[in-house]
Amino acid sequence: KAELPLVIATWHVKNATTKAMEVLQNGGNALDAVEQGCMVEEADIKNSSVGKGGLPDRDGNVTLDACIMDKHGNCGSVVYLQNITHAVSIARKVMEDTPHVMLAGEGAKQFAISKGFKEEDLLTDSSKKAWEDWKVKSEYKPIINIENHDTIGMLAIDKNGDIAGACTTSGLAYKMQGRVGDSPIIGSGLFIDNEVGGCVATGLGEEVVKTVGSFLVVELMRHGKSPQQACEEAINRIVSKPNSNYKDFQVGYIAVNKKGETGSYSIHQWFSMTKFQDGVNEQIQSDFYLK
């Protein structure tokens, strides 16, 4: 039986998994752990695809998407949130303090302010410079593995065996204004079923949404697949579509089941998962489709 608690996250985010594990070791539950773990990346201005310092859309607006899900199957999400760093915390407040699941744009921001969150400029000197450099050519094409250690999706199991998950992102760099990805869409960017397991996605959100990726992975686990097999089948679902141009984009999934087994898989090489369990916090290179 797997050692609990445990935390996994997309990409190379050891500071975030350290924080989440600290919460779990101090008796916090899985929901607290994933929120606080994700907040580490949101606050880090060096990260260019989440929170403060996230790359803007093509018009220079930094717009955030995030969601969170608990062991009861409750969920909260924010889309197109501006000027508030901790999108994941607003998602949690939507879940806990409103009758709704999702708040967008100005309404999400006003709600955050009403809860005492501070408005700030999320465009930093370096993300502004990157955008200005991009504008010279204004070529829009998703860059494979741009997130590297940035955008974060996290899943945790606490010592009671309960599962929670969260994800938070500034979305694709230089997206069209108004674009929303998979990350705040329950079942696409994230899905948790406390009886079965959880999954979170990263990469080109449009492709994840089209296959309702995270829900698919959890359903496959429900029907007996291991987390690894389920992630692989969900990636296969994307690449085996007629006319899929999967060579040009990345999608990666990580998953955990109720037993604490984990898996990860992506289309292209260099996706990784960070895993903290039994005193070991490690980056694990993920297996991939395009060999």
Ligand code: SD4
């Ligand atoms: C999106 N899936 O907005 C997000 C981006 C992402 O790692 O995950 N980056 O499409």
